[in-house]
Amino acid sequence: MYTLENVTKTYRQKERTIHALKDVSLSIPTGQLVAIQGPTGGGKSTLLQMLGALDRPTSGRIALGEADLSGMPDTKLGRIRATEIGFVFQGFNLIPTLTAQENVETAIEPLGVAADERRRRATEALASVGLGDRAHHVPSELSGGQQQRVAIARALVKEPDVLLADEPTGNLDEQTRDEIMDLLEGLHRDRGLTLVIVTHDSAVARRAERRLHLTHGTVTERA
Amino acid sequence: MFFTYLRRELAGRRRQTAIVAVGMALAIALVMIVNAVSGGVRDAQAAVLESVYGVGTDLTVSQAPTAPGEGEGPSGGVRFEFGQDDGATDDDGTTALSNSRLTAGPGSSTFDASTLDAVLEVDGVAAASATLSLTNVTFDGELPQRPTDQAAGDQAASGDAGAPAPGEGGAGGGFGGGNFDVTSVTVTGVDPAAEAIGPLSAVELADGRGLDSGDAGEYVVVLDAEYATTEGVAVGDAIELGGTEFEVVGTVTSTSADAATASNAYIPLDVAQALSGMDGQVSDISVQAASASDIPAVKADLEEALPDQTVSTQEDLAASVSGSLGSASSLISSLGLWLSIAVLAAAFLIAILFTIQGVTRRTREFGTLKAIGWSDRRIVGQVAGESLVQGLIGGAAGLALGFIGIAIINAISPSLATTSSPLAAGAEGAGGPGGFGGGGPFAAAQETTEVVLNAPVTLGVVALAVGLAVVGGLLAGAIGGWRASRLRPAEALRSVA
Ligand SMILES: Nc1ncnc2c1ncn2[C@@H]1O[C@H](COP(=O)(O)OP(=O)(O)O)[C@@H](O)[C@H]1O
Numbered sequence: 207m208y209t210l211e212n213v214t215k216t217y218r219q220k221e222r223t224i225h226a227l228k229d230v231s232l233s234i235p236t237g238q239l240v241a242i243q244g245p246t247g248g249g250k251s252t253l254l255q256m257l258g259a260l261d262r263p264t265s266g267r268i269a270l271g272e273a274d275l276s277g278m279p280d281t282k283l284g285r286i287r288a289t290e291i292g293f294v295f296q297g298f299n300l301i302p303t304l305t306a307q308e309n310v311e312t313a314i315e316p317l318g319v320a321a322d323e324r325r326r327r328a329t330e331a332l333a334s335v336g337l338g339d340r341a342h343h344v345p346s347e348l349s350g351g352q353q354q355r356v357a358i359a360r361a362l363v364k365e366p367d368v369l370l371a372d373e374p375t376g377n378l379d380e381q382t383r384d385e386i387m388d389l390l391e392g393l394h395r396d397r398g399l400t401l402v403i404v405t406h407d408s409a410v411a412r413r414a415e416r417r418l419h420l421t422h423g424t425v426t427e428r429a
Numbered sequence: 430m431f432f433t434y435l436r437r438e439l440a441g442r443r444r445q446t447a448i449v450a451v452g453m454a455l456a457i458a459l460v461m462i463v464n465a466v467s468g469g470v471r472d473a474q475a476a477v478l479e480s481v482y483g484v485g486t487d488l489t490v491s492q493a494p495t496a497p498g499e500g501e502g503p504s505g506g507v508r509f510e511f512g513q514d515d516g517a518t519d520d521d522g523t524t525a526l527s528n529s530r531l532t533a534g535p536g537s538s539t540f541d542a543s544t545l546d547a548v549l550e551v552d553g554v555a556a557a558s559a560t561l562s563l564t565n566v567t568f569d570g571e572l573p574q575r576p577t578d579q580a581a582g583d584q585a586a587s588g589d590a591g592a593p594a595p596g597e598g599g600a601g602g603g604f605g606g607g608n609f610d611v612t613s614v615t616v617t618g619v620d621p622a623a624e625a626i627g628p629l630s631a632v633e634l635a636d637g638r639g640l641d642s643g644d645a646g647e648y649v650v651v652l653d654a655e656y657a658t659t660e661g662v663a664v665g666d667a668i669e670l671g672g673t674e675f676e677v678v679g680t681v682t683s684t685s686a687d688a689a690t691a692s693n694a695y696i697p698l699d700v701a702q703a704l705s706g707m708d709g710q711v712s713d714i715s716v717q718a719a720s721a722s723d724i725p726a727v728k729a730d731l732e733e734a735l736p737d738q739t740v741s742t743q744e745d746l747a748a749s750v751s752g753s754l755g756s757a758s759s760l761i762s763s764l765g766l767w768l769s770i771a772v773l774a775a776a777f778l779i780a781i782l783f784t785i786q787g788v789t790r791r792t793r794e795f796g797t798l799k800a801i802g803w804s805d806r807r808i809v810g811q812v813a814g815e816s817l818v819q820g821l822i823g824g825a826a827g828l829a830l831g832f833i834g835i836a837i838i839n840a841i842s843p844s845l846a847t848t849s850s851p852l853a854a855g856a857e858g859a860g861g862p863g864g865f866g867g868g869g870p871f872a873a874a875q876e877t878t879e880v881v882l883n884a885p886v887t888l889g890v891v892a893l894a895v896g897l898a899v900v901g902g903l904l905a906g907a908i909g910g911w912r913a914s915r916l917r918p919a920e921a922l923r924s925v926a
């Protein structure tokens with residue numbers, strides 16, 4: 207699925223240069239569940255940005271399938287994000303003024319799907335995460351776990367090849383965390399979804415097939 | 430999705446929507462009101478000028494009055510001459526006097542009537558008509574037995590812009606135990622054959638008939654209906670002007686309902702010249718250009734042909750309309766304009782700042798939308814759409830507020846006093862300050878007209894309001910959208926802090 211060759215990312219902050227990723231090479235096969243761990247500032251979110259086509263590496267090559275993400279213009283990266291990549295965030299990142307149903311619909315808006323088809327697919331996605339009865343609630347009327355389910359439905363509704371999650375359970379209590387992990391694991395298992403989860407939580411990481419450790423911009427494999 | 434999202438945002442962020450809309454509404458209402466009022470002031474000025482110069486008049490030829498004290502201008506003062514036989518001395522030693530003189534109107538100089546021929550020869554002049562502006566001053570009173578001749582002389586007309594009665598000044602005064610009245614009446618000598626141009630082209634017949642070509646040389650007079658009513662004279666009666674009896678053949682009112690006519694009385698030009706001792710003299714020529722686009726060229730040609738006279742267009746003349754109408758006009762054009770620009774700028778600034786603030790607050794939201802594949806264009810469109818609708822809500826509220834404001838102004842319909850110096854464009858008032866011995870100063874004849882201010886609501890005013898709302902909304906939307914387009918999609922991953 208992913209191939210990274212000597213990927214480097216540096217940020218310039220005034221006189222300082224921050225090496226967020228240093229010469230990272232790895233590949234992630236299709237359908238793998240990968241957990242990325244490491245200390246804060248280690249470069250986890252930066253790596254996820256590279257995988258998610260949100261930003262380009264300073265040097266090195268990163269490919270999603272056949273597509274070379276490192277040399278793509280912004281509009282093409284946007285297209286890849288719209289069609290192939292689903293995101294789940296620590297803070298859920300739902301649009302506060304939109305209902306659950308409408309939040310899910312925003313994900314297929316760029317695909318140019320007709321309105322009734324869009325509605326049908328969003329309803330279906332909400333039902334698949336167990337929130338069929340909460341479609342017309344706004345985020346502030348939902349619990350954290352419910353909001354994260356809506357976000358997962360939003361990530362799934364476009365039927366992506368890969369799902370990227372940055373600390374998806376970081377804002378949730380233990381029981382809810384386990385429910386969300388059950389849901390993600392099920393998706394991985396049932397749909398063969400490639401799943402990359404950044405987490406601080408060893409309980410979460412333990413459920414992954416593969417664990418990567420990221421410190422000072424350098425990746426190491428963990429058994 | 431576009432409209433759902435837009436509706437949800439505006440409804441969900443009511444406070445911001447309301448602040449931006451209220452700012453826009455106030456600004457737009459103010460612009461509408463200022464615009465409508467200045468339209469009303471322009472209309473009022475046009476009405477005043479029309480009553481003075483006539484409907485078809487494009488240009489006016491006059492002569493600037495000679496400065497006071499310089500030369501023996503006919504407008505210098507009114508001299509009454511009382512001989513030994515003029516008064517009847519009573520037993521108690523007072524002398525009853527009465528005298529009526531017709532002299533050149535205040536603030537105007539006369540020039541030779543042959544100028545009219547020169548005017549008619551200029552290319553592009555369609556019609557022209559000469560008038561002679563006069564004032565009839567009547568002295569009526571009794572004086573104690575004293576040397577009177579020098580006391581009564583050398584009085585000068587005092588210009589008093591606040592004179593309440595239109596075109597008519599009257600003052601009484603005591604003089605060493607004596608009693609007298611001085612009344613002045615404005616009289617305009619007009620070419621009785623000229624109907625299409627000149628002061629009488631802007632009047633409507635109220636009673637009797639107007640002047641016609643057969644009236645040349647006749648002692649007939651047409652009175653301003655308002656003046657006739659105050660004086661208690663009607664068609665068929667006789668009045669005295671310059672010591673001569675005139676037959677009242679008609680009364681006229683102004684075509685513009687709000688303004689009085691230019692003069693109290695209109696008499697044939699030749700009669701006016703003869704009675705005032707100004708044979709072959711006129712004070713003013715009304716000129717009609719063949720076409721409106723010719724006016725500047727005709728003005729230039731007239732100025733070249735008549736180096737001694739002043740040539741004014743209606744626009745130049747508008748500047749001579751003074752009094753509270755003049756102040757209203759300058760107030761509107763300066764303060765009103767700047768105030769509405771300032772408030773409009775403030776409203777636009779508020780809209781822009783709130784939009785920018787909104788975009789900053791929604792950094793993660795827009796970053797998330799970009800992360801899930803929304804294009805920059807789609808997000809810019811969303812932000813611009815929100816601002817545009819906010820602007821339009823403000824525009825609609827402003828339109829309503831503006832209409833209410835204009836309706837209030839029209840309900841109050843403030844009346845403005847206007848003073849114009851007729852038939853002597855550019856001349857500011859007339860004469861110098863004058864006193865009459867120990868008596869009170871008397872107001873000289875000057876055109877003081879009451880005009881009711883109306884603020885018309887035109888399609889232009891409405892279009893202006895809607896246009897400003899759209900411009901304000903799009904401006905804020907464009908700036909906010911530009912900010913949103915520069916956000917990186919990676920902002921979605923920023924920790925919740
Ligand atoms: N946009 C940015 N500009 C400057 N420095 C950044 C930016 N994003 C991340 N960094 C820096 O890069 C390093 C890695 O950050 P990040 O990938 O967010 O780490 P993690 O997610 O593991 O906590 C940190 O030192 C962080 O301060």
Ligand SMILES: [Mg+2]
Nearest residue numbers: 250251252372
């Ligand atoms: Mg991070």
